[in-house]
Amino acid sequence: GGGGDATTTASGAGGGDTAKTELRLGFFPNITHSTALVGVKKGFFEKALGANVTLKTATFNAGPAATEAIFSDAIDATYIGPNPAINAWSKSKGQAIKIVAGSASGGVYLIVKPEINSAADLKGKKIATPQLGNTQDVALRFWLQQQGLKTDTKGGGDVSILPQENAQTLQTFATGDIDGAWVPEPFASRLIQESKGKILVDESELWPNKQFVITHLIVRQQFLKEHPDIVKKLIEGHVEANAYISSDPAGAKEAINAELQDLSGKPLKPEVLDSAFKNITFTNDPLASTLITSADHAQKVGLLDPVDLNGIYDLKILNEVLSAKGQQAVSDK
Amino acid sequence: MTAPTKELRSSRTDGHEPAVRLDAVSKVYGRDLLALDRVTLTAGRGEFVCLLGASGCGKSTLLNLVAGLDHATAGEIDTKGGRIAMMFQEPALFPWLTVSANIELALRVTGKGKSTTKKERRARAAELLEIVHLGGFGAKRPHELSGGMRQRVALARALAQEADVLLMDEPFGALDAMTRDLLHDELERIWRERELTVLFVTHNVREAVRLGDRVVLLSSRPGTVIQEFPITLDRPRRTDSGEVAGLAATITDRLRQEVLRHAKPARRPVATGARGDG
Amino acid sequence: MTAPTKELRSSRTDGHEPAVRLDAVSKVYGRDLLALDRVTLTAGRGEFVCLLGASGCGKSTLLNLVAGLDHATAGEIDTKGGRIAMMFQEPALFPWLTVSANIELALRVTGKGKSTTKKERRARAAELLEIVHLGGFGAKRPHELSGGMRQRVALARALAQEADVLLMDEPFGALDAMTRDLLHDELERIWRERELTVLFVTHNVREAVRLGDRVVLLSSRPGTVIQEFPITLDRPRRTDSGEVAGLAATITDRLRQEVLRHAKPARRPVATGARGDG
Amino acid sequence: MTTTEISQSIAGLDALELSTRERRGLASRIWSRAWPMISAIVLVLAVWEVVVLSGWRPEYVLPGPITVLGELGDRLGDGEFYNAVFTTMRRAIVGFALAVLVGLVVGAAVSRVRPLRAAFGSLITGLQTMPSIAWFPLAILLFKLSESAILFVVVLGAAPSIANGLIAGVDYTPPILLRAGHILGLRRLALYRHVILPASLPSFLSGLKQGWAFAWRSLMAGELLVIIAHQTSIGEQLDNARELSDAPGLLATMIVILVIGIVVDMCFGAADNALRRRWGLDQPVG
Amino acid sequence: MTTTEISQSIAGLDALELSTRERRGLASRIWSRAWPMISAIVLVLAVWEVVVLSGWRPEYVLPGPITVLGELGDRLGDGEFYNAVFTTMRRAIVGFALAVLVGLVVGAAVSRVRPLRAAFGSLITGLQTMPSIAWFPLAILLFKLSESAILFVVVLGAAPSIANGLIAGVDYTPPILLRAGHILGLRRLALYRHVILPASLPSFLSGLKQGWAFAWRSLMAGELLVIIAHQTSIGEQLDNARELSDAPGLLATMIVILVIGIVVDMCFGAADNALRRRWGLDQPVG
């Protein structure tokens, strides 16, 4: 495929390393995408890509748009959550994308009204999730199933699950229309701080090593085939950014808020940023096992047709980069 | 059928209480088109007044003012004669209603019509359509009628209103002589029966003499009353009678003078003369 | 001004090549309203044919068919006479154009008009407005004119088309006698100059006699030709001349018979007779 | 032949023609309306298939008509689908009916009361341009997580359009008809009911059509607002298809939306044709 | 007084009246149009404040007018805001202009060519009911992440409406005018240009108005499609405010959208009034 318009000129023109090439990178203006925010703000990507590759960024508000862009050859790589990645993989029958690195983990909670103290109290209550069949939705359903509470995909059962946008969840929780929500940061922190919610479940408690994937980096397979060198540089920048975040959290937070301000005009409130940032771990490990387990759970609660995730990961480059830095390799199992 | 005697009905205003009175009424359109210039005119209760005048002299404007559809620029208009019905120069039928429904609507809104049932109104509409010789056309829609037929429906609708004052703007302009004669008779009969006050605009001088108690001549733009002719011929009159023809000839002559006075410099340069709107 | 001699112009069709020919033309509206019943009629090139008939007898329908605006149910229509202009029963002016622009549009579209400049057309429109005695009204919009004035604009527009066949549907119905006389003269002059073929519908028998080479009488619904009167009076004729009046009286009598034949059972029950659409 | 004979024979002919016309009516008339549509559909499908076959984009991005129609067929075989259509149609119809009511009242008031018009006239178009999502917070504030919240969004989307259609109709009512009504003694509400409303009908009808489109689009957005137990809806399906990057599902849902839109338009079209026939606007021209 | 004197004196009076009228024009006429609007605004703000003061909902869910106007004021003081308005208006105008072009061509073709109408007539309304998000994948597919993708969505949103307005206008053109045009020798394109288009102008204008609303709403959605670096837009601000549950920001953005909608409506209103005056539709009735 070849690019047609101004923003995509040189891409796909062939693997000429000397020619000036472009890397079109997508991400969301969202704290779980901090690796990208920091990487862009602090110039880690640009530095890694060098003079011959121009970085073009595109921001999206949600996974589907990013997937559409990848499918349509409009971007080459993007930070994205686990669900859209699985969807992109399964819908394209393993042709469209590869996960090349992990980015963030954790930071997902079941926040409930103060009077709710246990799973049993949830009977007859309304709990929101961001989207039917997404990671949080599946996690909630699976957890409730384990607690012996019945649910169905239409909001019926012992606990009524209402998929709605996170922004709407903030409002409906504040007005008391829902009793709780299984949401990622920064919404979890906002529910706690603005509407006196409390944490009933920390999702990381449910996973081995208290880690599970929430953001990772995917690339277009075609691009990966044609420009493995550029992908490698991208991953180098990615690893640099994550290293910076763990070495200088304060500086990272500053960079994150500055970039958010740039992109959406509004930075996060410091206390929200602090609390959210604390709850998320930034890691290069895509935590492959958690993705596979999550997909398994989704099948169990009836939200996903059986899907073969074999080959969704391509961590060869990441491991090269990591070993060059003397870090431990990650696994795709 | 208890019509007042002819003598009483056809008399001039003098003794009567006026039903319509215009006092030095002027009308300016836009900035400077003077359409009516201090027109003073009175129609007594039960009087049949015909208005004659050249094309564009302000006859329709005058009727509109009397009907209260437009406001006079100067002067006063009194219409104490009761409720007003009007037949416009165009039929102005409602295209979304059948012919019968157009008339029924008028029956429904007006006076005693309010207490009638739909069936009564339908029957009455059919009667009115018979009067204008359109029996059997009640179910048609206006666009299915010929020009003259539409005009007759408009007449039936105006009659349906059972008003006290009837303003008619060239009501029979699109009719052949025969139909016109028949309708003259009908109109005269209804006028007598209901003691209507009628203001009747026409270009047909014989028609004016045939119907009117009085014929009022308007000058060309700006319109103003130049002469009034009381018509004292006995009723019923006939359009083709010698008396009517004679009187009509007199009035036509007077009208001709008036038109010629305005159209002074013959054909082509008539325009500057005819403008008169400066 | 090189008008052919009067004798030649006012003759009947016989020798001439026909400009308009209707052969057993019938028109049915909807399912069963027979408006025209096997009408056969010919107008020679340069002939002035007047159509007379009661209201609703199908005159407008006939003109529409000749103009090609509607399709005959049966029969054949030939219009070899060249381009056709038409004046409708209503003015049918374009409300979004000024009076002058309405005429200019006609000038622009028609024949040689295509090669004229905007300025020439404007000047020509002003001339035409003078002819219908509306000089100085070019900048007005149709709604600012009186009924009769609009009709005259429509006439000017029809003349602007410089067609060979002119269909006119009660063109002077809304005009006073004086203006009408003046326009009769103008129309006759233009007819002579341009060797027009004219089909002229009117309710005014005198007007028909004043203008026509031939007067065709149509019966009431369904319309069909009942009689033709060749008018051999010398031109120029005058509407109020004795000869015209005499001939008009004859024709009126014939018309009256016809109408009475149809309207058999007097006033009220006329309806069933007048329906005739079964 | 006498006149009566002629007219009888014509009536006879007419009856003859009529019966054939009606016989044609059952096949030929439908056919004459259907063939352009069918050929259009075939054409579109063909072009689509050619584009897909050309390999311009992989199947998972731009699936071919066969895949999509297969997907659609699967759905048509599933009871869930009819539930979704039913739920959405119910909401659309209820919301639209409410919007018509509101639009009628607002349009009538604003079009005839001068200060109201000066105050709110332009606000109507202003409201019309407000995207549905902007109303979500307010909808939830007012109606909690109930179906009423969805209807609220639908009404806010469609009513301005309907009001505007009415206002345009009122503004363009021929003055001569208003005068005729006035002379008949019709005032205010009666004038409205007997003259202005019927005279504005064509414009009102086209406002209704636009209103339907607004209502439907608002509904598609609004159905994501509240997901009510055991009720799938078309809006939800559309969103899910997009969320799951399910191109065939998305296209199938789009086809469903198109078909519903076309059917609704045909209803409006029928009303419109009836109106034009009655008003005599369908006369031949030349 | 002779006639000329009278008409002169009337002209004089008229001139007098005119000058006062014009002097009033500068203050009073604006005032007479403005006061109902101002009072409406004051009324709305008052009701709003009362509701907020009543403590019905917490301030962060339903902020009061003062907070919101403060927020709006902040934005008005910020260059960013004008950039956003400028970007969005530019897109709206370009998209709308394209939509007018497309709508005009499609409307003209469909309204007069019978098979086209049978084939695509109903499809137009069908397209109109298609929510913008359904077009996103196609837009990205065709135009990548460029401004063209946004414009594509805007045109698809607005053009059907404009085409429908034109079609309705054509359908309701009085046959007598068509006949007059036909007799003048106007055929096809010329008939279109000189008769049908001007006669449909009122309906077309109202279609344009609806089209603008569709264009704007599609734009608000479409601006989320591609966020082009360093170009904020109103659509984006609206979504951000929502995403961040920033109630004052959301309301401030809604006010901006309303104001733009109102201003645009006033432009259409001015065109409309001019049209009605020229056509003589503003005559007194009684």
Ligand SMILES: Nc1ncnc2c1ncn2[C@@H]1O[C@H](COP(=O)(O)OP(=O)(O)OP(=O)(O)O)[C@@H](O)[C@H]1O
């Ligand atoms: N609405 C209007 N706006 C501007 N001028 C008008 C308007 N109506 C009428 N006029 C002008 O007023 C004058 C008188 O018009 P009016 O219609 O009263 O004449 P009329 O006597 O009825 O003529 P006709 O016999 O031709 O119907 C004309 O010069 C006309 O141009």
Ligand SMILES: Nc1ncnc2c1ncn2[C@@H]1O[C@H](COP(=O)(O)OP(=O)(O)OP(=O)(O)O)[C@@H](O)[C@H]1O
């Ligand atoms: N469009 C139509 N649809 C149905 N019937 C029509 C239509 N037009 C005319 N008619 C009928 O055809 C007959 C003849 O109408 P037409 O208009 O030709 O009469 P006319 O001779 O011009 O009458 P007038 O002198 O009143 O104008 C009438 O009975 C009328 O009802």
Ligand SMILES: [Mg+2]
């Ligand atoms: Mg008049």
Ligand SMILES: [Mg+2]
């Ligand atoms: Mg006629």
